[in-house]
Amino acid sequence: MSATVEPTCDLTKLDPILARYPAERRSLVMVLQDAQKTYQYLPRPVLERIAEALKVPRSHVYHLATFYKAFSLEPRGRHICTVCLGTACHVRGALRLVEHVERRAGIKAGATTPDLELTLETVNCVGACALGPVVIVDGEYVGSATTTKLDKALKGIVKGAVEEQQA
Amino acid sequence: MIVNINGRDLLASPEETLLQVARRNGIPIPTLCEHAGLEPWGGCRLCVVEMTRGGTGPVRVVPSCLQPVEDGLRVETHTPRILRIRAVLLDLLLARTPDARRIQELALEHGVKRTSFVPRRDPDKCILCNICVRACAAVGADALGTAGRGAAGRISLPFGDDASACVGCGACALSCPTGAIEMTDRGSERRIWGRTFQRLPCPSCGAPTLTREHAAHLAGRSGLPAESFGACERCRREQASRLFLDLVGK
């Protein structure tokens, strides 16, 4: 289960983040969040370097990173499609949207396409319940989402998202 | 401080927990994740008891391993409700770890022969009681933790395979209540967590003693040189008797 070590994992990008917080356990969650924003995910060398810098056991950093859903230890796609499965969205058929993207992109929710183009995630509520069902594609909210709206938002990201339909 | 357990008034000191008072007075309360030498965890919930403050308030179900004593507490350790909770908890654990002998025994004691739930697919023996993680932290190695969250959680090394912090002392394997952690000692080698440790040979008789990493670890914590931990007990006793001999001078 060890994450593949990226040759391109440039640890120097971590230094400004580590400088921003005191080198102790309480900064761990925030350092991980900033690191995830920089590297798009948390590669192993980054976690090891953070453990060393904050003087916290490696097991603590790793096991904390696997606890919170915001952190991903696997490389994430260039594009992120997040389908909200909150109660309001659920009763308005959000599950169908997840299945739709799963079919289109050929991956299960929580996974990333082999070509690292798209990560399909679900979240348990993003707080835009009045617009349910909500899908967020690369930070852009799609309110009252339908399969057709979703395909438009995923155009160019998921091959065959739209073309296949016209065929 | 007086605590009434099962109708008996028992003397208790403020920093004690209900479980300690009960144990001191021979009242049997089952536990799994409690370990007297480690921080209480409160995860298995087997040690729950019924408690009311001053005999009048609402009846609350609390874990006796964590509930501190309070003056005037009335506690019942074997009410039908509590026995039912313990039986269902063991029934649930049987579904999680069907072939863990300790769970089978405890379940049988509570009238549960087979689980009435859906057994876990390809189960191991780990009940996630966290004793190994706490023991490893007490030893000071901090090599273990729980990866993942909720029902998908499992005890693991960092990154699943990084045993660099492990000193091979075996505390986790030997204090695991269900024997879920494999440790094999063969000759001077010890295999645990997928890593092979070399146990230092006793300088005088060559018998395998502790692992090199554990010796270095103990040295680090005690300030003594690592070599001082290397000899086996038998030889150290022999050296002690020689020392006495020199003292005595005959």
Add this chain to the structure above:
Amino acid sequence: MAKRLTVTPSRCIGCRTCEIACAFSHPVGAPAGPPLPGLTRIRAFPVRPPERGIPVVCLQCDQAACAKVCPTAALQRDDQTGAILVHEERCIRCRACVWACPWGNVGFDGVRTQVYKCDLCGGDPQCARYCPSRALEQLD
């Protein structure tokens, strides 16, 4: 003050009765039938030819290395007998005590996975009682 177990090595005749007495007074439960003799906490080494031995037993040190190194305070001194006792329920079996005792007086029972050491038999050490040559005595 509790009576102390004293060792006078010159009187030891190497008969090792003390080892037998110790083993018998720490019986271990047998899977079936009566309890069996346990492991001895005292060893008399025949280091002095031809017959003299030197008994070595836990000295219940004031600055006990075993108690200091124990991460879960499972080794604590009993006020009455002055002996450092193993609180089995607190022990996480990391065996740091076994390797820390400079005299090797802390053992580990691999079968029952338990640490064992001399507990002065609760204040009446049997080795002293059966030692024929008063090499081991219990004096104030």
Add this chain to the structure above:
Amino acid sequence: MTRRITDAAHLERLRAELQAARDPARSAIAVCAGTGCVAYGSRKLAAAFRDAVTARRVDVEVRATGCHGFCERGPLVVVFPSRIFYQRVQPADVEEILDRTVAKGEVIDRLLYADPTTGRKYVHEDEVPFYAHQHRLILGFNGKIDPESLDDYVANGGYRALARTLTSMLPEQVIEAVTKAGLRGRGGAGFPTGRKWALCRQALGNPKYVVCNADEGDPGAFMDRSVLEGNPHGVIEGMILGAYAIGAHEGYVYVRNEYPLAVERLSLAVEAARARGLLGNNILGRDFSFDIQITRGAGAFVCGEETALIGSVEGNRGQPRFRPPYPAQSGLWGKPTVINNVETWVNVPLILDRGPDWYAGIGTAGSKGTKIFSLVGKVNNTGLVEVPMGATLRHIVFEIGGGIRDGRAFKAVQTGGPSGGCLPAEKLDLQIDFESLTAAGSMMGSGGMIVMDDRTCMVDVARYFIDFLLEESCGKCVPCREGLTQMSHLLHAITEGRATDETLASLEALAPVVQDASLCALGQTAPNPVLSTIKYFRDEYLAHIRDRRCPAAVCKSLITYTINDKCTGCMVCARQCPEHAITGERKKLHVIDPAKCTRCGICHSVCKFDAVDVR
């Protein structure tokens, strides 16, 4: 203009200046900038307004405001001074609004809110039924102030309570006021805030901490978000008052990872407050210093529970701890800590500004003040509803919510999030407060209120909540981790038609053990949705078990899709069906092969002729 406010008098002078500078007659356009409206493009709309105003060189202020609460009708625009309320405004409407409404005061009919059932149009914001029946003490601020402007907050009475309190009240008096007002925690359990503060003040140990719990993990609840995005200074002022009351000098706001805009607005507000001397050392020149740090959650619902939140802020896995000791005695790093929800904090300045007696006059005997509910689901007007405690479900769902969508029948309303329960039609006249909801088998919780119609399957809802909680369980204790695993198996068996009466019995036997033995509120309340749906909708469970039928036609394994005679043979469904289970020639009646059909529902959603039946 970051001049530091030196003392209370200076603050009042500034307030007077600001209020005088405001010309109520001046025309202004308020564009809602809450997450909902932003999702519908309100940022582009506001930019379009600004460009048009500069191009025309007219004296019209374009102001971004916090969430008005009626997100479904976003982007929302309110034209001042007339307070004309437009909904679903697009950039294309900018020119027309400036020409007709701003310049000549004419009302643009098509942009007005029309009541879906009666069709009647409403011009002013406070006439719209959704707003008219509300009592917007807290949300009222959202419409008026620009969340990124401290001056706006001050001009609307902001920090007056703080100034008066710091100069004329002792900490104990602040606690007394909050107790007398009867404020109870808005996080879900409703613990009296005054008592929590008193416990913390008396607890030994320093330093003390105040924490704002903005984790808002309940799905379907977003009132904390809109308060943080719309009125961050209200929360800050509340926290400063709380800190003064218990003697704390450090505060933390734990904001959900899924609320980036809230974090951004709050950070701006904290920096502004520091720059102006309202945070940091010697606040308003008094001998009291207090500062706030913002820590972001990282995606764990359980961190809404107090001790798990503390663990998360301390840099650990968010796993709850046993209580006692309660956080008021030993919380963050073992020090006395008060943790209150966003909505609780934002109530505090109101109490100290307008007095505890005024506050206690609102609500019921046991539950004082107002409560914000997020009314969502199958209701016409979805959005945030602030009503006094004691309002009835019927009042909220029908009078404010405008009844059920597409004229369908009301079936149930789910309150209290995953810890709450589902209440049927017979409970519609229940006066909502902490005790009444708990008695009915549900819970106040954070205020999520999800309305369900006859097309919602209650067994599926119970399964949804159990699966949600199973995924969010921290996994520390056996009854929750293993109990929810088995409850999920049982519920899946029911929804997939593999169940017997025994399944229902064992579900009802397992639930009380999970409630009794679980370590924290997540596990203790997890069975509530299941127990309340069994209690009020037992016949639906039996339909699934005995007749293998899902009355609401939701549970996939129990429903079949068939094409009726309305089919025109347009072939759309056949083309879209991913399993190619639909056959038929052009203009001929099509047929679905039940063996291949995976009941994904696409044919039903794409068919324009309502020719696909689901039974």
